[in-house]
Each structure stands twice: as C-alpha cells, then as structure tokens.
Amino acid sequence: MTQNNREMKLGAFFMIPGHHVAAWRHPKAEAHQTMSFEFIKRLAQTAERGKFDMVFLADNYAVRRNNQKVLGQTVNTLFEPFTLLSALSAVTNHIGFVGTVSTTFNEPFNVARRFASLDHLSGGRAGWNVVTSSTDVEAQNFNLEQQLLHEKRYERAEEFVDVVKKLWDSWEDDALIIDKEEAQFADPSKIHAINHKGEWFSVAGPLNISRPVQGHPVVIQAGSSEAGKELAARTAEVIFTAWQTLEEAQSFYADVKGRMAKYGRSPEDLKIMPGIFPVIGRTEEEAEENKMLLEDLIPEEAGISLLSGMISVDLSGYPVDGPLPDLPELDQINGGKSRFQLLKDLADREGLTIRQLYQRIAGARGHREIKGTPEQIADQMQEWFENGAADGFNIMPPYLPGGLDDFVNLVIPVLQKRGLFRKEYTGNTLRENLGLKRPVNTLIESIKETI
Template identity: 50%
Template sequence: MAEPMRQMHLNCFMFGLGHHEAAWRYKGVDPTQLSDIRYYHRLAQMAERAKFDSIFFADGLAGGKGYVNFFEPLTLMSSLAGVTKHIGLIGTVSTTYTEPYNLARYFASLDHISKGRVGWNIVTTGHAAAALNFNRDAHMEHTERYERAGEFLDVTTALWDSWEDGALVYDKAAGVMTDAARIREINHVGKWFKVKGPLTIPRVPQGHPVLVQAGSSEDGRAFAAKYAEVIYTMQTEIGEARQFYQDMQTRLVAAGRSPGQLKILPGIAVIIGETEEEAKEKEWRLNELSSLQNGLRRLSTLLGRDMSQYPLDGPLPELPDASEVNNQQTIYKVYVDLARRENLTIRQLIHRTAAGRGDLTVVGTPLQIADQLEKWFVTRACDGFNIMPPYFPGGLEDFIQHVIPELQRRGLFRTEYTGSTLREHLGLPRPVNRFAAVSSN
C-alpha cells in the first residue's frame, strides 16, 4: 500500500496586532483591541476554522518602551481553551526565571482544561535586562542557562510522570479515590534544583504537554536534540534551512530518538497581494509607517550596541562573533549574516527585518507564496511553518482565504482535523511514563 502523502504543519504565531512593527498604524487595525480578550478569541477561532495545528504566544520578561504585546501567555491560553475545541495552544515560559514545580503545575492544569491541546515553548531568556526584574544583578551566561534548562526539563517531565495513567480510581464502595502505588515522589537532587514531588495534578491527556524550543545556537541544537518535539527556527535561505534540518536529524538519532519525534517549523512573515505589485506596495506602506527610532532601538537591543551612533545609510560596524554574546545568539547571527550577505545598510536592515524580526519575509501573490512554502517543504528544509502575519486580523485573513486553499488543493495541508490533541495534530507519540515502565519490568 502506498505511503500517505506527507503533509505540512502550520502554526499561527499570534503577536499583538501583527508581526510588522508598524502593524498598529496600518489601515483597518484597531490598537485598542489589545486589551480586549474577545479580540484573541476571534483570532483563535479564525485559525481553528482554517485547521491550523496550533497558535503560539511569545513572551518577554523585560518591558520595552516601543511595541506592546500585552497579555501573559498562560493566562491568555486558559481563556482561549474555553472558546476553541481542536486547535493547539502553545505558550512561552522561561526556564531561567521560574521553578520546575510551578511550571509543571501550570501546564498540567492547562492540558487538562484544554483536553490535551497544550504545548510549552521552552526559552532560556535572551534579554539580559530580565535579570533586573527577578532579584538578580546580572543575567546568567548562555551556556549556564542551557545547563539549567536541561535539568529543569528532567525535573518537569519527571513531575508529569509522577502520576501514572489510572492512578485515579474513584472507588466509592471501597472509599478509595487514588491508587497510591501509582503516585510517586521523584526525589530529584541536582546542581540547580531539589524537588521531592509528586505533582499535585494527575497525569495529563497528552502524557506530557508538547515540548517546543526556539534557538539554533550550538547549545540550542544540543538541547533540542535531547528534549524538543517542535523547533521554531530562523532561516532566511533554503540551503541553510536544509543543512539545519539534516543536522537536527543526525543529532536526533545520536540522542537515541527517531526523526519523526521532532518537527521543524521555520518562521515566515507573509505579505500577500492579488498581484506581486500589490504585495510589494503593502510592504512599502508598512515600512513607511515604521519608526526609525524604534527600529534603531530594536537593532541596538539585539546587537548589544547603540546603532544610533552610526550612519543610517552605512554598513553595520564590526561586531563580535555570535558565540561571544550573552543575548539571543540565534537572532544576532541571523541579523549580522543577512546584513553581510546582502551588503545592507543599517536603514535597509531595519526595513528588511521589520515584518519578521529576522525570520524569512515572503512578499507576493497567494500562488507565489504557496510555491515557496511547497519548495521548502518537499525538499526537506522543514516540516511546516510558523506563520507570522504582518497585521491582524487582515493579514491572517489573507493567508487563510487565499494561501491555505491552494495548499489544500495541492494535497499539502489538511482539510479537517483527524485528531483531538496537539500531539495527534503533529503526529507525535504520547510519552511513556518512565516510572510505570520501571515498575512493569
């Protein structure tokens, strides 16, 4: 029997009013919606009708003076779980500025509330200013953050396994609610954490919430090979994306896992027009609405140097290698490589990254965009995409109304949900409970 056609996975990256930094000024965008939960309900339901695998919410732990993103992801996801039935809900929480026990409880609660539709986007926090909001004087070094994150994952997943399936028995006649033999302390003692357990919440529908990771540094790749089930990655060139894809498959096997246990979704900002000229006009209008001051602030934060002291129409100054910086190494490298490769001025770099903040930006007709997505997908540069509309709701509506039907016509994307959990949407296995596996031997 012929193997079913491989289908791409699509995640919608929900980010405030849109991914372009001037989204809030664009025609048809109402900035006052940001504090209205009904706005997020409408966007989530729109993405669900289009059969997206999931929606994703980023987070930051240090306040800026420019763009506003608003709600904390887990609080928001709890509300969205009540107004959706199928779509996955993925939220960001830092391993550097929280504790495993708290986080395990948050996501276990959400997975039960959503009936198995939750994922955790694992970050170590790249912005050094976050330290000043958490009773610290300095940000932890990059390698140490990943070391802590590894132990954090070991503890968190053990806590999710501290209840076996079937531990809740509800035997009214015997007066027994739980089978105590199926609930275990984890008794973890390590360099960073000391946690007894068990968790206060029974095992979740998915076994574990889906583990998502964003980061392509050496530390990030090693971490992903061991723990991640989805990677949000940043590549702007297809050859580079294929190399990353192959590298991760090799690392996955070396870590004792199979390629099907990891889905790679590069971020793509899409600006769509009925004609290529119309799409380019949209991009131009959005860039014209951008604030150069905000763009310089964004660039300065990412590169760790005040860019306002250099000529706007000149090149980037000499900068250290990405491995030497203590902020977000992946984004840093993407920005510097893009500027060097295309000989961009500082002004041009600001405009080129205004829509995707370093992710690939595709500008064109629905057919041109579908062609690009198909090329990346069928040549194994990815397993799908993290879609980043330039503005909401219009940019998402354009993608849903014009690109998704073309992908469906080509047999590349689902027309209906066939599962009920996020793991089922992604084709990921339900994790075996490590303690149950030991006790059954």
C-alpha cells in the first residue's frame, strides 16, 4: 500500500455508559445498562458494523473512595477486560479486542496466557494495552501502601513485556502435529523453556498454550513520557496518545518514529493513534447544544475530583472559579507524567480557571475534542492523518449508545467516501487489519544463534 491509498485505523474506545464524566446523566444514555452484557454486545456489534479495527477498553484497579459525594456521583463499577472482551469475541466475527492490563499488579505468565487464550478464542483478534498503573489507591489493593516509583514501574514493565513475548514464542508455529497413528500430538523439539531470570521476574516456561494465532497479540501503549516513548519505540505496535494541537501531535509522531531505527524497526511497524472525543451534530448549532448539555450535567465536586486525579494534585481546597494553584515540577509527579504536562500547558496557554479546565477535560480527559458536523469532524481527522500527526484515531463516544451510533452512521460514511477508511474488513486478524507484520519468533532465533 502506498502513502496515497493509506487508510486510517480506528479504535472504538468503550467507557460505559460514555466518556464524559456526566455521560450517565445524558437523557439518551442507557445508564441502567452499565452492567448489562446485552447492551455492550450491541455496542460491539455496532462498532463492527462501522468496520472499526478494534474495541478498546481502559482499566483501573480501584475505586477512588476518598470523596463520598463524588463516589455517589460517578460510575465506579465496570467489567474486567479479559472476561468482557472474551464474551464479546464470541458474538462478533471481525473486530479486534484490546484490553488494558497493568504490569504492576499482575504476573507475566498469567498475562501472556490470557492474551494467548483470547487470541485463540477469537481467531487472532486480541491486543494488549500495556500500562503501569499510577495511583496509590490501586497499590493499596495489592499489599502496598503506595505505588512504586515511576522509574521502577517502567523498569518492571520493560522486563514484563519481554517475558510475555518470550512466553508467546515458547511454542513454535508448527509445534502441533496431532498424528493419532504415531502418537505424536506435538513435536517436543518445538516447545521451549524460556528460563528467564531477571531483576523482577524468574519464569521457566514454556507457556501452557500454543503460539497465538497472530504470533503475538498486538502490543499497544499509552504512555507519552520519556520512558514511555522509549519503551514504545522498542516494543509497541500501536500507541494510543493524547494531543491537543496538530503541532504537538506532529512533533510526538516524528519523535517516536525516529527512535525506532535503533531497535531495528521501521516506522510502519508502529501505528500512532491519538484519542478523539467527537461531539457530533447535524449542524454546528446542534453540536454546540450537545456539548453544553453535557457540561451542564457535571456535578462540581465530580469535576474537581476528575481533574485532581488526572494531574495527581488535590484541587479541592481552591476556588473553583479561580486559576490553578502553583503546581509541582514534573519530576515530583509520580502519576501519569505526560497527562500532567499536557493539562498544565493547556491551562497556562488559555488561562483557564479550575472549572473551565475540568469542563474541558470532563469528556475527552486530555484527548482532543472535535465538535461539529460529520464533515467537519472528518476534515479534522483527515488533516492530522495526512500531515504526519496520526495513523488513525481512538474514538471516545461522549455517551452510549448515541455517541457511537452517530459516529458510525454519520462520520464513517464520510471517511469511506473520501477513501480514508475501509468499506470492508480485508484481514483475518486484528494484526492484518492494522497492517502490522507478523512477529518473527525471536526466542527461536536466539536459540538457533547459541547452537
């Protein structure tokens, strides 16, 4: 495929019942269906009808319980990704399923195994969004008082991903023989221990499931800090990232793709997909009304709490219609560093009050909001896609099911008409649809080298 007929990649980022912090209060949001599989199944089938590459699920490992009022005003119950995505895979045929799984609160053997299992179940439609988790409330559910330091989390994550990939490679592609007469189910010379001994993990292997259909499930990352960019350049196949302006997105795109050569990778081996929060109207006025409707529904405490969590600084003591207080330096932040920087820059650039800032992020959460008609939204996406800022986008519907229905029914046809997006699935796996190469089995390569 040449640059000229290059097509966008699209993720459908499900947050139930919508991305906006007040989504559940939207008159058309099916908030009562938050814990209904039948509802989410319908959403996945809508996304598949829209030819999305994948359903994407974020995740966390705790309820923020510090503020009782906010606890009651916000949605704190969600499905666990492996269970939900596996169930969705059984009722769809083409769309991929990307689960967010933390390297801090899991073991690599279990994670390698579950993704391999989902990949086999779904016929090669699994992807792993690697995160390190950043909050103390999560750590407190896993025998810790507070979260590991940012640097330590990334060290652990790097080794974790290496171990998982070795485990996925521990069975060669043609290890299964299944010859009843000769009593040969598998070729034992093609099943390998990995004997990993590192700083964080000691894992013998092999995995107890054969090599995934895709070789490896697609590996995705979200971090945009220095450590995150370096890890992504070395190991990620998709980056889900957050940018407000074309210039920032172009700079990030060039930066990360430029780091790949030293790891022997080419720029096409990594798809960069910024998040987009689309506020759609049939007219500009209708789009503006849709935006105001949600903004008016944000409970003040919930808005302040959301913003506080995102910048890892408690803002509850400050006047909501005043400016942000003096914030700590980046190196003192142990949470999501890139999100902290992005929001600090945004507030500085536009001189926003605390309320204005939480209204700005209450839907998109730091990702780019695009408001307008279907044509206008397609224009913005096209501009980024054709100017070195994005290989595709992760779409964050404001509320569900309407926000997704509108995108599929109104925006996707425009993208298809312009030749920017597929009309039918062409690959058999998520990896093929994303245009990513099948990974070589590096474990086997390294064994061959040592012989």
